[in-house]
Amino acid sequence: MAHGPAKGITRWLYTTNHKDIGSMYLWFSFAMFFLGGIFALVIRAELFQPGLQIVDPNFFNQMTTMHGLVMVFGAVMPAFVGLANWMIPMQIGAPDMALPRMNNWSFWILPFAFAMLSSTLFMEGGAPNFGWTFYAPLSTTYAPPSVTFFIFAVHIMGASSIMGAINIIATIVNMRAPGMTYMKMPLFVWTWLITAFLLIAVMPVLAGVVTMMLMDIHFGTSFFDAAGGGDPVLFQHIFWFFGHPEVYIMILPAFGIVSAIIPTFARKPLFGYSSMVYATAAIAFLSFVVWAHHMFTVGLPIAGELFFMWATMLIAVPTGVKVFNWVATMFKGAMTFETPMLFSIAFVILFTIGGFSGLMLAIAPADFQYHDTYFVVAHFHYVLVPGAIFSITAGVYYWLPKWCGNMYNETMGKVHFWLAFIGLNVTFFPMHFSGLAGMPRRIPDYNMMFADWNMISSVGAFLFGAAQVMFLYNVIATIVGGKKATAEVWENPEGLEWTVPSPAPYHTFSEPPEFKSSH
Amino acid sequence: MKVLPEDPVKRLSVKLAITSFGFLLFALFVMPPLYVAFCEITGLNGKTGDKYEAVDAVVDTSREIKVQFVATNNEGMPWQFGPEVKTLIVHPGEQTRINYLAKNPTGNDMIGQAIPSLIPYKAASYFHKTECFCFNQQALLAGEEAVLPMFFIIDQDLPEHIKSITLSYTIFDVTDRFSREELLSMVDTGQ
Ligand code: HEM
Ligand SMILES: [Cu+2]
Numbered sequence: 001m002a003h004g005p006a007k008g009i010t011r012w013l014y015t016t017n018h019k020d021i022g023s024m025y026l027w028f029s030f031a032m033f034f035l036g037g038i039f040a041l042v043i044r045a046e047l048f049q050p051g052l053q054i055v056d057p058n059f060f061n062q063m064t065t066m067h068g069l070v071m072v073f074g075a076v077m078p079a080f081v082g083l084a085n086w087m088i089p090m091q092i093g094a095p096d097m098a099l100p101r102m103n104n105w106s107f108w109i110l111p112f113a114f115a116m117l118s119s120t121l122f123m124e125g126g127a128p129n130f131g132w133t134f135y136a137p138l139s140t141t142y143a144p145p146s147v148t149f150f151i152f153a154v155h156i157m158g159a160s161s162i163m164g165a166i167n168i169i170a171t172i173v174n175m176r177a178p179g180m181t182y183m184k185m186p187l188f189v190w191t192w193l194i195t196a197f198l199l200i201a202v203m204p205v206l207a208g209v210v211t212m213m214l215m216d217i218h219f220g221t222s223f224f225d226a227a228g229g230g231d232p233v234l235f236q237h238i239f240w241f242f243g244h245p246e247v248y249i250m251i252l253p254a255f256g257i258v259s260a261i262i263p264t265f266a267r268k269p270l271f272g273y274s275s276m277v278y279a280t281a282a283i284a285f286l287s288f289v290v291w292a293h294h295m296f297t298v299g300l301p302i303a304g305e306l307f308f309m310w311a312t313m314l315i316a317v318p319t320g321v322k323v324f325n326w327v328a329t330m331f332k333g334a335m336t337f338e339t340p341m342l343f344s345i346a347f348v349i350l351f352t353i354g355g356f357s358g359l360m361l362a363i364a365p366a367d368f369q370y371h372d373t374y375f376v377v378a379h380f381h382y383v384l385v386p387g388a389i390f391s392i393t394a395g396v397y398y399w400l401p402k403w404c405g406n407m408y409n410e411t412m413g414k415v416h417f418w419l420a421f422i423g424l425n426v427t428f429f430p431m432h433f434s435g436l437a438g439m440p441r442r443i444p445d446y447n448m449m450f451a452d453w454n455m456i457s458s459v460g461a462f463l464f465g466a467a468q469v470m471f472l473y474n475v476i477a478t479i480v481g482g483k484k485a486t487a488e489v490w491e492n493p494e495g496l497e498w499t500v501p502s503p504a505p506y507h508t509f510s511e512p513p514e515f516k517s518s519h
Numbered sequence: 520m521k522v523l524p525e526d527p528v529k530r531l532s533v534k535l536a537i538t539s540f541g542f543l544l545f546a547l548f549v550m551p552p553l554y555v556a557f558c559e560i561t562g563l564n565g566k567t568g569d570k571y572e573a574v575d576a577v578v579d580t581s582r583e584i585k586v587q588f589v590a591t592n593n594e595g596m597p598w599q600f601g602p603e604v605k606t607l608i609v610h611p612g613e614q615t616r617i618n619y620l621a622k623n624p625t626g627n628d629m630i631g632q633a634i635p636s637l638i639p640y641k642a643a644s645y646f647h648k649t650e651c652f653c654f655n656q657q658a659l660l661a662g663e664e665a666v667l668p669m670f671f672i673i674d675q676d677l678p679e680h681i682k683s684i685t686l687s688y689t690i691f692d693v694t695d696r697f698s699r700e701e702l703l704s705m706v707d708t709g710q
Contacts, residue, residue, distance in 0.1 A: 098528045098532070099528065099532060102532075162536075162539050165535075165539075166532050166535045166536060166539075167532075169531065169535055170528050170531050170532050170535070173531055174527055174528050174531065200535055200538055200539045200542070201538075201539075201542050202542070203539070204539045204540065204541075204542035204543035204545075204546060205542055205543075205545070205546040205550075207543055207546075208542075208543050208545075208546025208547045208550075209546060211547060212547065212551070220696065223551055226593075226634050226689065226691065227593065227632050227634065227691030227692075227693050228632075228693070228696070229634075231554070231555075231558070234550075234551060234554045237550070237554060238546060238550055238551075241546075241550070299640075301561070301640060
């Protein structure tokens with residue numbers, strides 16, 4: 001029957017195995033997480049004190065741009081795709097992904113995209129310096145020559161994501177074990193199914209907007225150039241039509257992960273499964289009609305301001321349903337606090353804080369004050385770091401024993417959690433205050449009045465960074481050795497992935513399993 | 520005729536790929552024109568319309584509208600550019616002329632393009648231009664200057680609450696976009 005993996009480097013180059021590809025995605029993401037982290041620490045080092053000390057302003061701008069791009073497209077998205085590769089087939093009882101060869105492709109083009117993007121740092125004129133949102137005309141008329149490489153890198157990332165999304169949908173729709181109806185799928189599978197549809201809809205829009213930039217820069221069109229009859233505000237509309245669903249692409253799979261972890265450690269079934277599914281779908285649907293909340297200050301008509309304000313606030317309703325369900329799952333549960341659970345609880349609390357600052361930003365008249373200040377930076381880091389990053393971390397601790405057959409070091413995991421938790425709050429909480437006091441984002445120097453908050457933020461950032469080195473060490477140590485894990489790993493976890501031995505054999509579910517639902 | 524593959528996985532994948540390609544086409548070919556059309560209908564980005572054919576209409580002398588003229592040079596544009604008068608009081612329905620003056624003080628022959636923007640946005644679709652230098656590029660030889668006229672009519676249907684309108688022109692340097700011959704032919708035709 002099952003034969004093992006091929007030997008040597010070709011195993012990784014030619015593999016079509018979902019577990020191999022999942023591991024490659026996760027390692028790639030981990031590497032990008034550290035690269036993006038280094039960029040962030042350059043930023044925080046410069047901002048440690050007012051005045052210009054370490055880098056010149058143009059390089060500072062390259063750092064904010066590259067940090068955002070690498071974290072969004074290199075760290076968060078590939079990590080979720082990696083988890084999807086590993087876990088979706090195992091959770092739905094399928095032997096592999098539906099399109100294994102395309103799977104290989106969608107991974108292997110990514111390192112090229114990021115090699116190309118990173119190489120711009122060494123080019124004449126420097127790397128992209130126009131922010132991760134690359135607003136025209138900063139990214140067209142005033143862009144460094146390396147912008148063309150940036151554009152092609154985005155094209156490749158987009159192709160990779162679209163192929164990944166097609167694969168995930170094809171797998172979920174066609175390869176579920178007999179008896180697993182849609183409303184019996186694990187929530188991680190559900191949230192990924194919906195995320196994949198978002199990807200298919202908006203990654204092409206991202207590809208489209210960079211293509212228009214390419215045309216404006218090299219072929220004399222004027223999509224975004226007022227002199228030729230275009231309009232830079234059009235850029236922002238198209239970008240955010242992609243960009244807002246994109247932020248949900250980075251959080252919906254996270255919802256799925258914590259919905260798997262919390263019931264295990266609360267020892268209660270998930271509260272409100274079907275409302276979770278409907279809430280996810282509602283969030284995804286609404287994410288298409290709120291994009292202009294990023295553009296309240298461009299001069300929208302009153303009707304537009306109001307529409308986008310109310311639509312944005314409406315998203316808080318299904319989001320609130322989810323938070324309620326997680327809390328209700330924990331309520332009166334026999335809770336224990338292993339590392340994945342700690343990260344998940346922190347997720348629920350801190351993501352909610354990020355949701356609240358989002359609500360503040362959604363108030364159009366108030367946003368005129370908050371827009372482009374550190375308050376926005378605080379908001380999106382509260383939804384992305386304890387949101388996306390913590391959920392990925394929780395998922396890694398939760399499933400790592402299943403992947404490699406060994407238990408991770410629990411003490412070190414807990415220390416990692418507390419350092420990361422403290423580090424992140426020390427970094428990002430003060431940004432609410434500096435932002436409300438008026439500190440603009442994306443500047444290398446600032447008024448003396450913001451000095452204290454910035455110094456605190458920088459200290460927190462280095463603490464957070466150090467905690468991640470510990471995470472890396474723990475993961476490697478677990479792969480190399482450690483206490484053997486049982487097949488179930490945890491106490492009565494739910495899901496098909498726990499019915500196979502640990503480590504999961506190279507081929508699982510070559511025969512479709514018997515599926516019995518517990519809800 | 521069967522176009523889509525039989526195998527359900529392939530079938531679905533092809534459909535999804537087509538969908539995503541559809542979204543690419545949507546972004547490239549639908550969103551920009553949609554935006555332009557939307558702005559034209561609503562006047563939202565302050566762009567004024569194309570050439571307007573004057574219709575016989577009564578001048579509404581009961582209303583006075585203050586029209587202010589503003590000029591801005593886009594970054595790096597060395598021309599001297601501005602309106603002859605900064606403010607005019609006009610009646611709806613009345614055709615009015617305003618001159619902008621442009622001078623190319625440099626030693627190079629250049630082409631400029633003026634882009635209008637009007638506030639309040641609601642007034643944009645009631646501000647009609649029967650003739651405007653902004654409909655074309657302007658070529659000015661080194662040191663040359665020109666009077667650039669614009670004729671406009673404010674619609675009688677201009678909403679009652681609008682009492683003042685500001686029209687702004689930004690002049691862009693578009694010399695790079697044209698060949699030498701095109702520049703000279705623009706000078707010849709007096710554009
Ligand atoms: C209750 C839910 C949320 C609301 C009401 C909300 C609202 C907003 C608003 C109004 C802005 C624009 C602020 C400005 O630029 O002035 C914003 C920015 C942002 N939000 Fe949220 N948000 C929510 C959830 C999320 C989530 C879940 C994520 C990602 C996981 C996210 C990521 C971002 C990012 C990345 C930006 C800044 C983009 C940039 O300008 O660089 N938000 N949010
Ligand atoms: Cu948004």
